[in-house]
Each structure stands twice: as structure tokens, then as C-alpha cells.
Amino acid sequence: MLNRVMEWFRRMLGTPSSSSVAKERLRLVLLSDHLALAPDVIEAMRRDIFDVISRYVEVDEAHSDVSFEHKEQGIAMLANIPILSLRAREPDLGISEESPPKEETSVLETVSVNGHKTDNYGRRPRKRRRRKASGASQTAPAQ
Amino acid sequence: MTARRIVVTSGKGGVGKTTTTANLGAALALRGKRVVLVDADIGLRNLDLVLGVEKRIVFDLVEVVEGRCQLRQALVRDKRFGESLAILPAAQTREKTAVTELQFADVVNNLAAMCDYVLIDSPAGIEHGFRNAIAGAAEAIVVCTPEVSAIRDADRVIGKLQERGLPMRLIVNRVRPEMVRTGEMMSVEDVCDILSAELLGIVPDDPEVIDTTNRGVPLVLDPAQRLGAIYTKIARRLEGEIIPFTQLGTGGFFGRLFEALRAG
Amino acid sequence: METQRVVNEPIESPQIEIHAPAAPVDTQKKAKTRGRAIVVTSGKGGVGKTTTTANLGVALAARGARVVLIDADVGLRNLDLVLGLESRVRFHVLDVLEGRTTLADALVRDKRVPSLYLLAAAQNREKDDVATDAMLALVEQLRGDFDYVLIDSPAGIEMGFKNAIAGADEAIVVCTPEVAAVRDVDRVVGLLGNRINAQLVVNRIRPALVRKGKMLSVQDVNAILRLPLLGVLGDAPDVIVSTNRGEPVALDEASATGAAYRAIAARIAGEDVAAPQASEPEGFLDKLGSFFGGRR
Numbered sequence: 001m002l003n004r005v006m007e008w009f010r011r012m013l014g015t016p017s018s019s020s021v022a023k024e025r026l027r028l029v030l031l032s033d034h035l036a037l038a039p040d041v042i043e044a045m046r047r048d049i050f051d052v053i054s055r056y057v058e059v060d061e062a063h064s065d066v067s068f069e070h071k072e073q074g075i076a077m078l079a080n081i082p083i084l085s086l087r088a089r090e091p092d093l094g095i096s097e098e099s100p101p102k103e104e105t106s107v108l109e110t111v112s113v114n115g116h117k118t119d120n121y122g123r124r125p126r127k128r129r130r131r132k133a134s135g136a137s138q139t140a141p142a143q
Numbered sequence: 144m145t146a147r148r149i150v151v152t153s154g155k156g157g158v159g160k161t162t163t164t165a166n167l168g169a170a171l172a173l174r175g176k177r178v179v180l181v182d183a184d185i186g187l188r189n190l191d192l193v194l195g196v197e198k199r200i201v202f203d204l205v206e207v208v209e210g211r212c213q214l215r216q217a218l219v220r221d222k223r224f225g226e227s228l229a230i231l232p233a234a235q236t237r238e239k240t241a242v243t244e245l246q247f248a249d250v251v252n253n254l255a256a257m258c259d260y261v262l263i264d265s266p267a268g269i270e271h272g273f274r275n276a277i278a279g280a281a282e283a284i285v286v287c288t289p290e291v292s293a294i295r296d297a298d299r300v301i302g303k304l305q306e307r308g309l310p311m312r313l314i315v316n317r318v319r320p321e322m323v324r325t326g327e328m329m330s331v332e333d334v335c336d337i338l339s340a341e342l343l344g345i346v347p348d349d350p351e352v353i354d355t356t357n358r359g360v361p362l363v364l365d366p367a368q369r370l371g372a373i374y375t376k377i378a379r380r381l382e383g384e385i386i387p388f389t390q391l392g393t394g395g396f397f398g399r400l401f402e403a404l405r406a407g
Numbered sequence: 408m409e410t411q412r413v414v415n416e417p418i419e420s421p422q423i424e425i426h427a428p429a430a431p432v433d434t435q436k437k438a439k440t441r442g443r444a445i446v447v448t449s450g451k452g453g454v455g456k457t458t459t460t461a462n463l464g465v466a467l468a469a470r471g472a473r474v475v476l477i478d479a480d481v482g483l484r485n486l487d488l489v490l491g492l493e494s495r496v497r498f499h500v501l502d503v504l505e506g507r508t509t510l511a512d513a514l515v516r517d518k519r520v521p522s523l524y525l526l527a528a529a530q531n532r533e534k535d536d537v538a539t540d541a542m543l544a545l546v547e548q549l550r551g552d553f554d555y556v557l558i559d560s561p562a563g564i565e566m567g568f569k570n571a572i573a574g575a576d577e578a579i580v581v582c583t584p585e586v587a588a589v590r591d592v593d594r595v596v597g598l599l600g601n602r603i604n605a606q607l608v609v610n611r612i613r614p615a616l617v618r619k620g621k622m623l624s625v626q627d628v629n630a631i632l633r634l635p636l637l638g639v640l641g642d643a644p645d646v647i648v649s650t651n652r653g654e655p656v657a658l659d660e661a662s663a664t665g666a667a668y669r670a671i672a673a674r675i676a677g678e679d680v681a682a683p684q685a686s687e688p689e690g691f692l693d694k695l696g697s698f699f700g701g702r703r
Contacts, residue, residue, distance in 0.1 A: 156452010
């Protein structure tokens with residue numbers, strides 16, 4: 001009985017109702033369940049990520065890891081991909097001559113793709129756009 | 144003339160599959176359809192109990208499959224419904240692996256040749272018993288309560304049904320409008336949203352239902368039971384009639400008035 | 408988390424007067440301290456096994472015991488959800504049994520009750536994937552590190568159930584006052600055999616309906632099952648709210664159902680708490696009532 005009074009107080013104070021808490025928890029847990037049940041989809045995602053990144057840098061696939069992690073507000077995909085070296089630049093990549101050469105880094109961290117509708121974890125990795133050599137096109141790495 | 148073969152399933156145990164199968168079957172039978180109910184819960188049978196025919200079982204599903212009796216011999220007719228309602232009981236002392244999916248599908252197909260509806264009461268879970276139950280079906284009814292565990296399991300089951308290409312519709316069971324109103328329970332809309340499912344029926348929570356299942360009396364036969372009308376509506380929707388759902392728990396004076404009507 | 412050998416500290420005594428030794432009298436204990444392995448089961452689905460496992464785990468751990476909960480419902484896991492730990496599960500039982508991770512990494516520690524740990528079930532596997540021997544070995548290993556190993560059994564009597572009871576010496580059988588449940592539970596009690604000591608928890612009793620003759624009484628249920636009565640629980644809506652939030656009622660001092668679970672935990676621990684009232688669900692009694700002690 002007292003528990004229900006507490007629930008009423010919580011509602012009056014504007015804290016989320018237990019049903020809305022339940023809905024949000026379910027949304028995340030079902031997303032997580034579906035991901036766990038779709039190893040082929042995850043594998044396809046991994047392949048696509050490696051393919052994209054490999055156009056810019058040479059990666060160590062054998063020691064790479066793509067996983068999903070529960071964060072407070074959603075589920076994030078984490079990609080931990082060791083970079084071995086840069087690839088030779090190709091003109092049609094549309095990389096601006098002015099952009100500073102990348103330092104060699106050992107690991108490209110936290111390419112986050114959010115399972116949430118609103119993006120809390122940074123930009124999605126941009127699709128590579130082919131541009132004419134005259135146009136500048138940013139290839140800023142996703143954060 | 145082939146019957147519609149519908150499996151009633153849920154994933155989660157205890158959400159009302161057997162009660163739904165029994166009462167929906169009874170409602171269809173009262174409308175003049177010939178209905179056979181199949182208990183797929185080998186080892187833990189309960190459909191017979193809920194219908195009150197447990198003392199009249201002679202043969203069961205496993206004995207049919209093993210050829211120790213004819214299918215017709217195993218059917219227990221519920222005399223309250225004339226020739227319209229019969230049940231094929233499960234075996235109580237065997238395991239679900241006693242029957243293969245092919246054998247189960249075979250039995251269901253044979254039944255479908257002699258009635259209008261075959262309703263299959265699935266066991267809980269997603270293992271062998273569940274796979275048997277859906278093997279014979281062409282459509283599914285998923286029963287779910289507005290609680291997190293039930294919804295999670297229903298989601299899993301819906302995934303399995305989709306893998307098999309079985310169309311499904313949802314019955315949300317044990318809704319407590321007063322708790323939905325206060326935000327203590329998820330609403331029917333919430334459940335349908337989360338599961339992306341088409342709604343077939345809404346059944347409010349009623350503790351007196353336990354008494355009717357204890358006594359083996361289908362709700363449609365007990366005029367004191369308001370829920371009987373709800374199962375009749377569900378039966379009519381199943382038949383293709385468009386019957387609007389009453390908004391439960393809309394709140395306020397009119398909300399309470401609508402709830403008093405308790406339509407499903 | 409380091410797995411450590413457990414040194415059995417005396418269990419912290421609550422406000423209740425104790426007239427009996429605090430430590431449980433466990434005739435199956437070996438000379439070296441070994442935890443108790445208890446399966447929570449029923450046969451019938453939806454009677455409250457998972458809720459009971461979660462809340463008893465919380466209540467026992469809150470008393471200072473080291474408790475590990477194992478979800479044996481492979482494919483349809485829910486213990487993590489009921490406990491509110493679903494977002495922290497990284498690995499599951501099969502990851503451990505198949506060598507992809509260590510037990511220490513797979514155990515999820517409950518931050519609210521630090522001596523409570525969860526070992527989750529796999530969501531994307533099947534119950535048949537677990538070998539009974541492996542389950543037995545796992546439970547044995549955990550008994551070396553924990554005071555209580557509680558195993559949440561799935562519904563049914565198939566492989567999932569068999570694996571759940573594999574390592575257990577004791578069982579808590581949960582039953583609701585409905586003929587279908589009593590029938591299923593009766594079957595399960597038979598399957599538990601002589602090896603496992605079973606006790607009964609009757610869940611979702613509604614005294615008003617019992618009085619009107621519209622619900623089986625605890626006596627009706629136990630006349631068929633004939634088990635020692637461990638506890639009686641009512642049908643309170645706060646359980647629904649608590650699973651919505653992932654906050655087990657046993658954490659809530661104000662919850663009557665929580666008090667009932669704490670009383671059951673006390674009994675499991677061997678305390679001389681007042682015997683469960685057959686006519687009223689527990690927790691509805693004034694807490695003072697339990698001060699009168701009385702025989703179990």
C-alpha cells in the first residue's frame with residue numbers, strides 16, 4: 001500500500017512513472033536481445049566497417065573487435081581497430097590538400113553508432129562522398 | 144473443408160494461454176463453429192482441467208501418434224457444447240520429445256479435415272514443445288500481459304513465428320485499468336507498440352477467473368462472468384468482424400463508465 | 408572481482424528475537440564450509456519463480472550472506488530484468504561453460520547489495536546446449552565461494568528444469584492457489600525425488616477470495632503437495648511496479664511483500680521466525696507479530 005503511495009508521490013514530483021521506466025528498459029533490452037540474435041547482421045556490419053576504414057588506413061583485422069555496450073541512455077557500438085599504417089592517397093578520395101597529415105595512431109577508438117534515435121554519442125561515421133578534385137570534402141573522423 | 148489452424152502461444156508461462164484457448168474455443172463453439180482444442184503441453188497438461196473434462200480422458204495425443212488408438216477415440220467431447228467442442232488431451236506421463244514436429248503437424252491436419260477451427264494450446268518456452276505446437280499451425284495468437292518479462296518473451300516468440308512465416312495477432316491479458324491510469328502498469332498501446340503487433344483482444348484482469356478455471360467452467364457459459372462477452376468479441380474478430388476496442392483506463396468519470404462496460 | 412574462499416561469518420542478526428541457533432542446521436554439509444544450493448522451481452510458468460529467486464537473493468545478501476543467483480532459463484532469460492541488472496550483463500553461463508570467459512568476469516555484482524551476484528542465462532541459445540554435468544560442476548564450484556547458490560528454474564520439466572535441479576540439494580517450490588498450478592507442482596515434486604529437500608512457498612493468495620470459497624486456501628494446496636511450508640505471499644500490485652523499475656521489493660523497507668520475502672530469507676537462514684500464517688499472506692501482519700517468535 002505504502003509502495004503505491006510512494007509511486008503517486010513520484011508522479012506528482014514529476015519523476016517518471018514506473019510504466020515509462022519499464023518501456024524504456026524494454027526498448028533497450030529488446031534491442032540488445034535482437035543484436036545478440038543476429039550474429040550474421042553483426043558480421044556484415046563488421047565487414048562493412050573494415051571495408052570503409054581500410055580505404056584510408058591499413059588495419060589489423062585479426063586483433064580488431066566490434067562490440068555493443070550498454071550506456072546509460074542507450075546502446076553504443078564500439079569498434080576497437082588497430083591501425084598498422086596509412087594507405088597511399090588517391091585523388092578521388094576528395095581529401096583536401098590543406099588538411100593536416102594524420103599522425104600515426106596505434107588504435108582508432110570508439111567509433112560509436114548509437115542505437116538511439118537522438119544522437120548522444122557523436123556523429124555517425126560519414127559516408128564517403130566522391131567529389132571533384134576542386135571541391136573540398138571533409139573526411140573528419142567520427143568521434 | 145479445412146479448418147483454420149491457430150496456435151495460442153506466449154513464450155512466458157502463466158500469462159493465460161490455456162485459459163484463452165479454452166475460452167476462445169468455447170466462444171467459437173457457441174457461435175456454431177466446430178472446434179477442436181489440442182493440448183500441446185505434454186507432461187504438464189492443463190487444458191482438460193480448465194475445461195473440466197479431466198475425468199473423461201481415455202486416450203491422448205501421444206497414443207494417437209504411436210498408433211495405439213484412433214484419433215476420434217482420443218477426442219473428448221464437451222457435452223455442454225453439443226457436437227461443437229472437443230479436446231485432444233496431452234499425455235501426462237510422457238515428455239515433449241515423444242512427438243516430432245512432423246507427427247504433430249500430421250495430427251493437426253487430420254483434425255482440420257473434420258472441423259472449422261483447430262486451436263493449439265502451446266506450452267511455455269521456445270523449445271521442442273513450442274516447435275511442435277507451431278508445426279501444425281497456419282496462424283498464431285500471442286498472449287501477453289503488460290509486464291516486462293512477458294513482453295520480452297513475447298518478443299522472442301514473435302521473432303520465431305516470423306521465421307516460420309506465421310501471421311500473428313496479439314491478445315493483451317490481465318490489464319488493470321486503474322494501474323494503467325496511475326502509470327503503474329504499461330498500457331495496451333504500449334504493449335502493441337513495443338511488439339509491433341496487431342491487436343486481437345484486450346482482456347482485463349479478473350481474479351474471479353481463477354475460480355472458473357478451478358471449477359472447469361468456460362466463461363461464456365457463466366452469465367455472471369463479464370469476461371465471457373469479451374471472449375465472444377474476440378471470437379467475432381477472429382471471424383473477420385470489425386469490432387472497435389473500448390479504451391480501457393482513459394481516466395476520469397467517463398473512463399470509469401467505459402470500464403464498467405468492460406468491453407474487450 | 409576476485410573469487411575468494413568464503414570464511415563463514417555469523418549472519419548479522421536482525422531485530423527479531425532468536426530462540427534457536429542462527430546458523431542453519433545442514434546435515435549435508437561437509438567438514439569444509441560449502442554453500443547451500445537451492446533451486447527455485449514449479450513446473451507451472453508464471454507463478455513467481457523468478458521474482459522469488461530475485462527477492463530471496465536480495466534478502467539473503469542484505470543479511471550479509473554471499474549469494475549468487477543463476478538464471479537457468481536459457482533463451483528466455485528474465486532474472487536480469489527483474490533484478491534491474493539487464494544493462495550490465497556482458498557474459499552468460501554458456502560463455503563460462505564454453506570457455507569464452509571466466510566466471511569472475513561473467514558474474515554481475517549488484518551495486519545495491521554488494522554481496523549479491525548474478526550469472527545470467529544466454530539469450531541466443533537453447534536449453535539443450537547446456538550439459539547437465541557442466542551445470543553440476545559449475546554449481547559445485549560456486550558453492551565453494553558463496554553461502555547460497557540460488558538457481559532460477561525455467562517452466563516445464565524438460566532439459567532446462569533438469570539442468571536447474573542438477574546441482575541442488577534443496578528446492579523452493581513455488582505454487583499459486585490454482586488447480587492447474589497445483590497439478591503441475593505436484594508432478595515436479597515427484598520429479599525432484601528423494602535427493603532434494605523441498606519446501607513450499609504459496610504465492611498470490613487472496614484471503615478475501617479464499618474466505619468466499621473462490622480460491623484454494625494454503626491448506627488446500629498443501630493437502631495435495633504435503634511439503635513443509637516456507638512462506639505465504641499475497642498478490643500485491645507493488646510487485647508489478649517493482650519489476651517495471653527493476654527494483655526488487657525486498658529492497659523496500661515499506662513493502663509488505665518485501666517483508667514477506669525477508670521473513671522467508673530468515674527462515675532459510677535457520678532463524679526461528681514465526682511460522683508462515685496459512686490464512687494470511689505475510690507482511691500484512693504487523694512486524695511486531697514476528698517478535699513473538701514461535702515454532703517454525
